Amino acid sequence: MSGLDGSGSPLREIPEATVARLPMYLRALNALADGSRLVCSSDELAAAAGVNAAKLRKDLSYLGSYGTRGVGYDVELLRFHIAREIGITQDWSVVIVGAGHLGQALAGFSGFTSRGFEIVALLDADPALAGQQIAGVPIHDFADMPAIVAERRVTIGVIAVPAAAAQQVTDDLVAAGVTSILNFAPAVLSVPAGVDVRKVDLSSELQILAYHESRKGAASDAGTEATA
C-alpha cells in the first residue's frame, strides 16, 4: 500500500477535495496564459480560481514542488503538471446518451474539446435521428453503442436520458466497457465496483439554494444576520 513516490510520477494519493479543485486551477491558469502571463503567485491564482491562497498552496503541494519561493509559479509548467495529474495530456473519448435538448446542449458545448475530451457520438433510442449531426457530433442509434465504445475506446459516458431509462442505459454502458459515468438523470444508479458515477442534479442544486434563500428572508425580521 501507499506509493513509494519515486521521481515525478503522478501516483501520490491526492485527497478527493483537492482533485475536485484541480480543474478550477487549470481553468484559471488557462485564462492567465491567454493574457500571456508567464508567472503568477499563489495569491493571484487563488483569486482567479475563487479559493483562498492557503488552500491552493496546500492543494498544489500534493502534486509536488512546482513553484519557486519568492517568485511564484511558472504558468506553463504548472498547467502541464496539473493536466498530467488529471490525466488529460491526451484526449478521452466520450459518448453522450440521449439526443434530447440536454444531450444536444452538451454536444454543442465547445468547452469539452479544449479541456481533454472528444465527444465521439450522441446516442439515441430513436433510430430516426441517426445520421444527423449536432455541432459536428454524429447521432447514432443506441443499438450501435457497444460497437462505438469498443472501436473508439470510450471509457466515459454521459447520461442525458429520462430518469426511467437511466439504469438500463447505465447497465448497457457498463456491459460495453464504460467505467466512468456522468449522470444528469434524477435517479440513483447502481453500478459494479470499479465504476465511478458522478451526478449533476439540477433540482437538487435549486433546492439547496432555496434552503439558504428561506433563511435569508427570516433574517430581515430578527437580528442583523447579513454579510457572510
Added chain:
Amino acid sequence: MSGLDGSGSPLREIPEATVARLPMYLRALNALADGSRLVCSSDELAAAAGVNAAKLRKDLSYLGSYGTRGVGYDVELLRFHIAREIGITQDWSVVIVGAGHLGQALAGFSGFTSRGFEIVALLDADPALAGQQIAGVPIHDFADMPAIVAERRVTIGVIAVPAAAAQQVTDDLVAAGVTSILNFAPAVLSVPAGVDVRKVDLSSELQILAYHESRKGAASDAGTEATA
C-alpha cells in the same frame, strides 16, 4: 447567536453536507410515496437515496424526531418536514438567462415544477427571440429582466450564457434583487455578501472522472487495486 430552538420551528443549524443531501431524501420519499408505501425504515430510505443508513439517521436527526422507534418513518410526514425545512412548501420563482441550447433544455425540464420551482421566464440578449415560448416558458428580452424580477418576486436566477457574459449578467441580476444564482457558465463569479452562488461545471465533472479513470488503467499493470 445559535437559535434557542423552540417547538418545531425550522431554524436549527443544519450542516451544509446534510442540506445537500435533503433533496436526495425528498426524491427517494417521493418515489416511495408513488409506490404507495406509508412507512419506511432508515435502511430502505437510505438504499433508495444511495447513502448509508447511519448517515441518513444522523441527517434526519437535525430536523427533529420524525421517526418511530421499532417502526420507521411515516413517508408522508417526513416528506412534509423535509420540504418545509428546504423551504419549498411554496414555489420559488426562477428566471433562466440565456435561451441557447442549455437554457432551452433547462426550461423544458419538467422536474423543476414538481420540486418547488416555477420558471417564470427565459431571458436572452437577442430581442428577436422575445415572444416565443419553450415548453410553456415565455422568452423575454433581457432588458425586461428587472421588471420581471420585481413583479414576479424572483430571487433565484440560472445563468446559461457564455462565460464571457456571465459576470455582467450576474451583476445585473443582483442589482435587480436576485440573491441566489445557479451558474452553468465556466467562470468564477464575484457577488456581494449575502448572495449565494452554486456552480455546475460540466468539464470539471468530466475531468474529475478522468482523474480516477487514469489511475484505473494503471491498476491493471501493477498490483490488484480493484473493487472500491
Added chain:
DNA sequence: TAGATTGTTAATCGATTAACAATC
C-alpha cells in the same frame, strides 16, 4: 415480553486554515 428500529454518542477520519520556516 421479544423484536425491531430510531436517535444519539463517541471515535475516527478528512478538510481547512493560519502561521511561519525555508529559500529564491
Added chain:
DNA sequence: TAGATTGTTAATCGATTAACAATC
C-alpha cells in the same frame, strides 16, 4: 542582504461511521 513567496506544520473544524441505549 532584504523582500517576497512558497511549501509545510500543526491546530481547528466539520463530516462520517459504528455501536448501542432508548423505546415503540
